[in-house]
Amino acid sequence: METIAARPFAFAFDPSRVALIVIDMQRDFLEPGGFGASLGNDVSRLQAIVPATARLIAGFRAAGRPVIHTRECHRPDLADCPPAKRLRGAPGLRIGDAGPMGRILIAGEPGAEIVPELQPAPGESVVDKPGKGAFCATDLGAHLEALGITQLVFAGVTTEVCVQTTMREANDRGYECLIAEDATESYFAAFKHAAIDMMTAQGAIVGWATEVATILAGLE
Numbered sequence: 435m436e437t438i439a440a441r442p443f444a445f446a447f448d449p450s451r452v453a454l455i456v457i458d459m460q461r462d463f464l465e466p467g468g469f470g471a472s473l474g475n476d477v478s479r480l481q482a483i484v485p486a487t488a489r490l491i492a493g494f495r496a497a498g499r500p501v502i503h504t505r506e507c508h509r510p511d512l513a514d515c516p517p518a519k520r521l522r523g524a525p526g527l528r529i530g531d532a533g534p535m536g537r538i539l540i541a542g543e544p545g546a547e548i549v550p551e552l553q554p555a556p557g558e559s560v561v562d563k564p565g566k567g568a569f570c571a572t573d574l575g576a577h578l579e580a581l582g583i584t585q586l587v588f589a590g591v592t593t594e595v596c597v598q599t600t601m602r603e604a605n606d607r608g609y610e611c612l613i614a615e616d617a618t619e620s621y622f623a624a625f626k627h628a629a630i631d632m633m634t635a636q637g638a639i640v641g642w643a644t645e646v647a648t649i650l651a652g653l654e
């Protein structure tokens with residue numbers, strides 16, 4: 435056990451029990467014509483974290499620690515997409531509609547794939563999830579238990595939606611959670627900062643935050 439610099443105070447890092455969770459780095463959120471864009475967002479903001487996320491993934495691989503990727507997507511028959519989710523708001527295209535990268539947020543379509551720069555390596559787990567949180571209606575919890583994981587590092591998008599929801603789920607399940615601040619992003623700069631501030635406030639009520647470089651140094 436070692437400590438690494440983090441907010442709101444040093445994180446007791448155990449590289450022998452940690453896994454990386456990379457949340458939803460999919461074309462549907464990062465590229466024009468996908469789900470994120472259909473909601474009216476400027477998707478170019480999210481592309482900026484790809485290099486830092488790639489460095490973080492490479493560090494976990496080099497250290498021989500698990501890298502788990504998630505994808506928010508639904509079955510082609512939409513049986514796992516509640517109408518309350520699909521009919522929300524007035525997006526340009528709804529979940530399941532045909533867009534330039536195939537059907538929006540549907541498993542197997544080009545838009546649901548992880549961006550080319552962050553492709554999972556052979557043997558790495560990819561968790562398809564119908565919700566914002568990665569523990570809801572998936573086998574992620576059982577998988578982490580089988581691996582003996584007690585700490586989770588989080589990267590991916592978007593900070594205040596799927597990353598925050600999953601980090602809160604993990605915190606309630608007893609995991610020590612650390613978010614990589616420069617490997618997560620939101621369509622709204624203020625929401626990213628507010629989400630991380632909320633999670634780290636009150637003595638790390640949900641978890642800790644630090645930079646990719648600090649995590650990589652701790653893994654070595």
Ligand code: TIU
Pocket residue numbers: 457458463470473506566591592593595596597621
């Ligand atoms: N809309 C938005 O900010 N995010 C999502 O819908 N999903 C994820 O965060 N992955």
